[in-house]
Amino acid sequence: xxxxxxxxxxxxxxxxxxxxxxxxxxxxxxxxxxxxxxxxxxxxxxxxxxxxxxxxxxxxxxxxxxxxxxxxxxxxxxxxxxxxxxxxxxxxxxxxxxxxxxxxxxxxxxxxxxxxxxxxxxxxxxxxxxxxxxxxxxxxxxxxxxxxxxxxxxxxxxxxxxxxxxxxxxxxxxxxxxxxxxxxxxxxxxxxxxxxxxxxxxxxxxxxxxxxxxxxxxxxxxxxxxxxxxxxxxxxxxxxxxxxxxxxxxxxxxxxxxxxxxxxxxxxxxxxxxxxxxxxxxxxxxxxxxxxxxxxxxxxxxxxxxxxxxxxxxxxxxxxxxxxxxxxxxxxxxxxxxxxxxxxxxxxxxxxxxxxxxxxxxxxxxxxxxxxxxxxxxxxxxxxxxxxxxxxxxxxxxxxxxxxxxxxx
Numbered sequence: 502x503x504x505x506x507x508x509x510x511x512x513x514x515x516x517x518x519x520x521x522x523x524x525x526x527x528x529x530x531x532x533x534x535x536x537x538x539x540x541x542x543x544x545x546x547x548x549x550x551x552x553x554x555x556x557x558x559x560x561x562x563x564x565x566x567x568x569x570x571x572x573x574x575x576x577x578x579x580x581x582x583x584x585x586x587x588x589x590x591x592x593x594x595x596x597x598x599x600x601x602x603x604x605x606x607x608x609x610x611x612x613x614x615x616x617x618x619x620x621x622x623x624x625x626x627x628x629x630x631x632x633x634x635x636x637x638x639x640x641x642x643x644x645x646x647x648x649x650x651x652x653x654x655x656x657x658x659x660x661x662x663x664x665x666x667x668x669x670x671x672x673x674x675x676x677x678x679x680x681x682x683x684x685x686x687x688x689x690x691x692x693x694x695x696x697x698x699x700x701x702x703x704x705x706x707x708x709x710x711x712x713x714x715x716x717x718x719x720x721x722x723x724x725x726x727x728x729x730x731x732x733x734x735x736x737x738x739x740x741x742x743x744x745x746x747x748x749x750x751x752x753x754x755x756x757x758x759x760x761x762x763x764x765x766x767x768x769x770x771x772x773x774x775x776x777x778x779x780x781x782x783x784x785x786x787x788x789x790x791x792x793x794x795x796x797x798x799x800x801x802x803x804x805x806x807x808x809x810x811x812x813x814x815x816x817x818x819x820x821x822x823x824x825x826x827x828x829x830x831x832x833x834x835x836x837x838x839x840x841x842x843x844x845x846x847x848x849x850x851x852x853x854x855x856x857x858x859x860x861x862x863x864x865x866x867x868x869x870x871x872x873x874x875x876x877x878x879x880x881x882x883x884x885x886x887x888x889x890x891x892x893x894x895x896x897x898x899x900x901x902x903x904x905x906x907x908x909x910x
Contacts, residue, residue: 507552507595509602512561517541520551520558527585528621531703539699540583543692549583550602552595560586560595564603568688569617570680572865572895573809579607579799580687581618600629604825607799614803615863617796619901626795630824632861634796635685635899638774639789642766644737646785647758649751653779656748658718660756665698668713671723672698672743679743683771684864685794685899697741697903698728708732711740714756716749725749727757732767739768741902751779771900772866794901796860801828804863805843810836810892816885819850820859828856836892851885854878865895 512520518537525532532540544563552560565580581603586595607613620626623633663671673694680686689697700711709731716725725744732738737760744750754776757766770776772790777783798804801820815835822828833846852869858877861867869890872878880886 506593507554507559509550509552509598512546512549512551514546516551516558517546520561523558523587524561524583524585527587533701533703536699536701539692539695543696550599554590559590560599562599562603566613570684570686571808572684576615576807577613579613579616581616601824604799608825608827614800614807615796615798617794619794623792627857629797630822630856630860631795631797632857632859633792633867634861634864635794635866635901636772636790637769637793638772639791640768640770640774641787642768643785644758644763644766646782648781649755649779650781653751654748655752655755656746658716658724658749658752660714660716660752663713663715665711665713668715669694669698671715672726675723675726675743675745678745683897683900684895685901687903705730708738714753716744716753725753727753729757735762735764737763737766739766742768750775754779772898796863798828798856798859798863799825801832802843805834806841808841810841811894812892813838814888814892816851816889817846817848819853819881820856822856825856851882852878852889853881862893864899865893866899869893
């Protein structure tokens with residue numbers, strides 16, 4: 502049974518450019534030939550859906566195979582992006598049909614056990630079983646007030662500004678090491694780096710080209726970087742910062758705080774960003790949390806055995822999943838300190854929740870106790886909720902450091 506009168510199929514190579522331009526138009530943007538080339542290189546057409554009306558693409562969505570850092574390791578994930586429906590074809594069931602086709606394919610072919618996306622609108626994907634798994638921390642820093650505590654350790658490294666071609670291999674090396682330490686970081690292959698570092702003049706507005714500041718240790722090794730651009734008259738937009746040590750992190754922020762003729766530094770970092778704790782006046786950093794990466798368990802048992810947990814437990818979860826009914830039922834989940842096990846069971850349940858709540862808690866950020874306080878998780882056996890909540894939590898808040906479209910950068 503289909504949710505839409507329009508048949509869905511994969512996109513042919515000769516159809517890619519009009520399809521991609523249609524998707525871009527749904528977001529109010531254009532695509533240059535160079536941008537199309539970068540996107541095409543990163544796109545698997547066999548996993549790219551489209552709906553056509555009289556031969557014209559009117560909707561689409563892509564799946565990008567990636568890996569994502571999760572508590573205890575990495576998991577293959579289906580990165581969902583390039584999702585759009587032309588304004589002429591809204592409210593005809595096309596988006597629901599695409600979401601159902603993607604998730605059914607992942608399940609029936611035993612592909613990636615979880616799907617992730619970064620939605621342009623937060624109110625869309627909950628009905629498809631996605632939950633907000635990471636928060637971004639939109640920081641606005643008063644540069645003139647960024648005074649570091651006397652005890653701050655900046656190390657003995659140096660900051661160097663490099664051109665893009667010299668900086669890229671250094672960035673890649675640092676990123677590959679940094680991403681293993683925090684849930685929410687995706688891997689990046691060459692096509693994804695090309696998109697992340699693309700610096701098209703028509704997308705800068707009044708801002709400058711990207712600057713590449715790299716932190717080097719005394720032996721020359723790169724241990725951190727900051728990608729930034731000057732914005733309007735008095736601000737810097739920090740695009741990305743990664744560091745392999747607390748000294749490199751502090752040194753990069755001291756460098757940014759020392760740039761003249763700047764009043765504000767805008768940056769979207771992690772919820773538990775260390776910067777305010779380095780300052781004599783933490784109020785120099787104003788923070789606004791915002792949802793970022795949304796996660797959906799595709800196959801509950803495979804997903805839950807793909808991560809580690811904080812403490813041993815043995816619980817039965819009553820999962821409700823209207824959109825992917827194969828997940829609905831009781832699942833016994835256990836962790837013995839080394840290995841996770843999860844399988845269907847007929848035993849009485851300890852907790853009741855939906856797949857969306859499980860997705861929100863999966864990376865160790867959103868606490869199950871918080872979801873229960875909102876009435877979204879029900880404790881069926883006394884003591885099960887605090888045990889499960891503590892077990893699911895991670896050592897750090899999960900964070901997604903990528904750009905606007907998850908699978909591409």
